[in-house]
Amino acid sequence: MTDTIEAPRDPHRILTEAWEKGRLGHAILLYGPASSSLENVAFALASQILGVDGVPTKHPDCSVVRPVNKMRQIGVDAMRRLVRTVSHSANQGGRKVGIVLDADRMNLQASNAFLKTLEEPPSDTTLFLLSTRPNDLLDTIRSRCMSFKISGDSVAIEGPEWESWSRDFEEWLSRIEVPPANQKDVAETVMRLYGLVQRFQECLSALSARRLEAAVADFPEDVEDEEKVAIEAGIERGARQDLLAGIEAVLRDWVVSRTAEGNAMADRARKLVLAVEETEGTSGLLALNFNGVAAVEQLMIRVLRIWSRQ
Incomplete structure (x- = not known):
């Protein structure tokens, strides 16, 4: 007799079935590496709950809170507006949905205001919290939510600039792996x-x-200037994270392409692990609003040190 191992079930499907059976909790935490994937799942479920086709955010009983300004913070005033809205009866007599985008950006006051709502949830309401950094949420908030990890699909990086950059990055990696012959080589590498x-x-x-440019058409009609600034900052942040993931992919492909080079493979694999850890660390710094140019410069210097070390 052969044992069979069931494949892990899709969280989206689990949540859909829970809704269909009337067992969906009042607070759902969706977390994972890609904001776009989290939004896709939350918006699809919100559309089912509200019984609408298309974008649920235009429904009068769907409330969305997102970070504002360049610091991308969610303040207590925005959270109190959400709490008041979901506490009232639905405009169309059905259910209500609240969606908190980048929930980890709530400041302490906003977190405490939201926590009170979780402790005494309003009737006929489903709340979605979306986060790429769930550990930054208060433990008391996480413990009151049903949590589901949403895997992020690999995102293609559009445009010819990245293709050219990737090729030159690979050439640079090949260059730094060989000890420099003289000071001129050192200077050129730097x-x-x-x-x-x-x-x-x-x-x-x-x-x-x-x-x-592609996202402008989908901006909410009543979006305020501070929200628009935050959306733009979020788009830039997402693009930067995708480019960092692209660096990891180039590193891996570059190492794998040299698997036939004998004993050097083990050393390259070790250095690859270190370089990927540095890339992930840079991603964490940028999530904390660390200066983008400085963070990438620091990453490249550390990659140089890793690969030039014998």
């Missing part, structure tokens, strides 16, 4: 490093501009 940093910013600007 100059190429700073050139890659500058061009990374150019890739980021171009990618952000394309995505912003």
Whole structure:
């Protein structure tokens, strides 16, 4: 007799079935690496709950809270407005939905205001919290939510700039793996490093501009200036995270392409792990509003040190 292992079930499907059976909790925490994937699941479920086709955020009984201004914070006033809205009867006599985008951006006052709502949830209301950094939420909030991890699909990076940058990054990796023959080689390697940093910013600007242009059509009609600034900052943040994931992919592909080179593979694999850890650390810094140029420059210098170390 052969044992069979069941594949893990899709969280979206689990939540859909729970809704259909009337067992969906009042507070759902969706977390994972990609904000777009979290939003897709939350909006799809909200549409089912409200019985609408298309974008649920235009429904009068769907309330959305998102970070505002360049600091991308969710303040207590915005949270209190959400609490008041979901505490009232539904406009259309059915259910109500509240969605908190980037919930980890709630400040302490906003978190406490939301916690009170979780402790005494309003009737006929489903609340969704979306976060790429769930550990930044208060433990007391997480413990009162049904939590589901949503895997992020790999995102294609649009535009020719990234293709060119990736090729030059691979060439630079090949260069730094070989000890420099003289001071001229050292200087050229460092100059190429700073050139890659500058061009990374150019890739980021171009990618952000394309995505912003595509997103403008979907901006809420009543979006305020501070919310618009935060949405734009969020788009740039997402583009930067995708580019960092792209760096990881280039590193892995570069190592794998050299698997036939014998004993050097083990050393490359070790260095790859260190470089990926540095990339993930940079991603964490940028999530905390760390200066983007400085963070990428620091990453490239550390990659240089890792790969040039014998």
